[in-house]
Amino acid sequence: MAHVPLISLLLVALLLLPNPAAISTAESANESEIDRQALSFLQGITSDTLGVLSSWGGNASLHCSWRGVTCGNALPRRVVSLQLNSLQLVGELSPSLGNLTSLTRLDLGNNLFSGGIPEELGNGQSLSYANRANNSLTGGIPPGLAGSSSSSLSKLILSRNNLSGQIPATLFANASALTRVDLRMNSLTGAIPPFGRVTSLRYLCVTENSLSGSIPPSVGNVSSLRFMLLGQNKLAGSIPESLRHIPELLDLDLSFNGLSGHVPLPLYNMSSLRYLSLGSNFLAGQVPSDIGYSLPNLQVLILQNNNLAGLIPTSLEHASNLQVLDLSNNSLHGRVPSLGSLARLRQVLLGKNQLEAYDWQFLASLTNCTQLTKLSLEGNMLNGSLPGSISNLSTGLETLLLGSNQISGSIPNEIGNLVNLTALSMENNLLSGGIPATVGKLRSLFILNLSKNKLSGQIPSSVGNISQLGKLFLDDNDLSGSIPGSLGGCLGLVQLNLSSNSLDGFLPKELFTGPSLALGADVSLNNLTGEIPEDIGRLVNIVLLNVSNNLFSGVIPSALGRLFFLSSLRMEANRLQGPIPASFGRLLSIQYIDLSRNELNGTVPESLENLAM
Incomplete structure (x- = not known):
């Protein structure tokens, strides 16, 4: 066998080794192709009336230049942002979106997307911003969207849809990156899940759903909260005292629920509060006498429609930032305090209580509130x-x-x-x-x-x-x-x-x-005389007409038959004469007619038999 030089063997071996550059290029091309194919969710869009997606398609290698698509600068150039908000797009969300594993921002809000949110959207650990608000999405919230400690999701915005089911139990369990959750105006049910290691959450809004159960006391662990908006649900139980541990809370809305018991006194000592709305619950007790001092930054105080008693605190005159005061529909008594020192006051709503006034001094003081x-x-x-x-x-x-x-x-x-x-x-x-x-x-x-x-x-x-x-x-x-x-x-x-x-x-x-006069005209129980003018037939949209118990004379105007939306006609106890007009048979909306105690004659028109009274 001929002797082969060692250097030759080494050269052959090097030639047989895989080329790292070639591997990198191939992998990059493959990842880029995966992203391009993932963007095929365009096929699920059934209407693009603005033609905003006309740039999509064509040269596959140019998908990074398609409208709404942003790719990273580093190689391989992966899709990092898909922003297609407010474009009147109609269709359903494709599961292929889950293959955009480098996506950090997904904004499909304010369109007309329907159907469910694909489970695959929970695959992307890089996603930090997800906005699908103001669509017509249905079904539940995929549990994988957030909740793992490795998730990068910072903002989850799914408001103004038709989502149902429960909030995933994992959402607040260990999502340390979450800063904003907006689920308002859906049809979500069940309880608000407990809060775990959610250390960055600043904004929580679940208003206008059908959530039930009590407010989890663990919400007090979320010391980063600035906005906590839970109004217009079916929450019950008491307001947790643990809220005192949220030192910089600005806005708190628990209104229109079924909360009961007394408002925890520490809540009235959260000096950071600007907006406090606890209205339309079953809360009892009194408004603390020092509230004007303990909540110096308060701009809006809404406690209406509860079971509160006692006096309206005079200290409110020291809440110099107060703009809206709503204590209506409670059992408050005593005099209305002077509020004239509140220069920013815009609304004072104190109706349906047991308040008194003798000298009306409070009204004189309100003349200083030039923004009222x-x-x-x-x-x-x-x-x-x-x-x-x-x-x-x-x-x-x-x-x-x-x-x-x-x-x-x-x-x-x-x-x-x-x-x-x-x-x-x-x-x-x-x-x-x-x-x-x-x-x-x-x-x-x-x-x-x-x-x-x-x-x-x-x-x-x-x-x-x-x-x-x-x-x-x-x-x-x-x-x-x-x-x-x-x-x-x-x-x-x-x-x-x-x-x-x-x-x-x-x-x-x-x-x-x-x-x-579409909603009605009532001139009954007077001493009106003369004939009812034919011009009354011009009130073609009127629903209720009452001219009873007067001194009207003459015939009933046939023009009344032109009042097609009329549901109630009362002409009793007058001096009307003549027959009932046959045109009454055209009063297809009529539910009630009273022509008694007049001087009418003739027979009841056959046309009245067609009426569904």
Whole structure:
């Protein structure tokens, strides 16, 4: 055998060894091809009305330049971001997305995706941002999306979908990277899972679901929380005292649940709180007297619709950042404290309690609150006369609700200075005197409710200047005179109630030529005379019409048959004559008709037999 030099053998061996560069190139090409194929989820998109994905396809090696696709700079160039939010895309999410193992950001929010979230999306340990909010996704949340200590997921946003089932028990178990979880406005059920080593979570929102059970005390371990929003669910039990261990909590919303017991006192000492909403629960106890000092940063305090008792703390005047105060629908008593030092105050909602007022000093103090837009005191025990200082309230005031109290005296003429009012409600009091003509200055008014008082005199014609007026309630007073034709200028009027007064004269035709009165018109229990005008047939959208217990005469207008949406017609106890119009057979929506105690003659039209009353 011939002697082969050693150097030759070494050269042959080196030639036979695999080329590392070739291996790296092949692996890179393979990984890149996997990413490109993973992007084939485009096939699941059934509609792309904006044509935003027209760049997808063509040269496979250029997928990193497709719209919404971002690849890393290092070789191999893997897909690291897929951002296709707000593009009106329709379709389902493909499991192939799970093969994008280097993906760090996935944003498909605000589209029209439906179907379930693929389990395979939990494969990517690199994913740090997942947004599929505001779609129509169904089914459950894949347990693999988060929960492992190796997961990089920082933000999970699945809000405004149709997701159901329970929140995965692993979600808060050991996800140390999680900073934001937003699951609001879905159909999730079951309990909120316990919290483990979740050391970075700052934002938790599960509002508007159907979650039940109690709030896990372990939430107190999440000391990093800044926003904890659990409102509008079916949570029960008490508020855990462990919340005291979240030292920098800013916003806490537990409203619209079934929580009971007393509010833990330490909660009122969390000085970082800006927003505290515990309304619409079954909470009892009193609001601490020092709350204005212990919560110095508070901007919004909502405790409405609970079982709270006691006084409204006077210390609230020291909560200098307070903008919204809602203590309505509780059992609070005593006087309303002066809040005039709260320069940022925008809403004061204290209705449906047992509050009293004698000198109305609190109202005078509110004149210093120049940003006030809503003042609600209805359903209390306020008495005495309204002071003229009411006119000095913020000109930006939009809502003033004083109904169902024991307020006496007259309505101040100065009420007309509140020119931005959209709702003025003083019903069910002891008010007397006339309706001031200055109400005609309230050009932005939509609701004017002065019913169930002792008001007298005529309806001021200036009311017709309120072209935006939608609802006018003056019933159950002692008003007299005729109905002003100027009401026809209230083109937006959809509901009118002038019943139970002493009004006389004719029904003005203008009332039927401008407003739609779609929700109804009630002028019953007055002394109105004359004929009911044929123009009443112009109210083609009206649902309820009551002209009973007056002195109307003449025939029933056949034009009433044009009121196709009319469901209730009351004309009893008048002096109407003649036959029942055959046109009544076209009242296909009618449910109730009363024509009794008139002077009608003739037979009941056969056309009425077709009505489903």
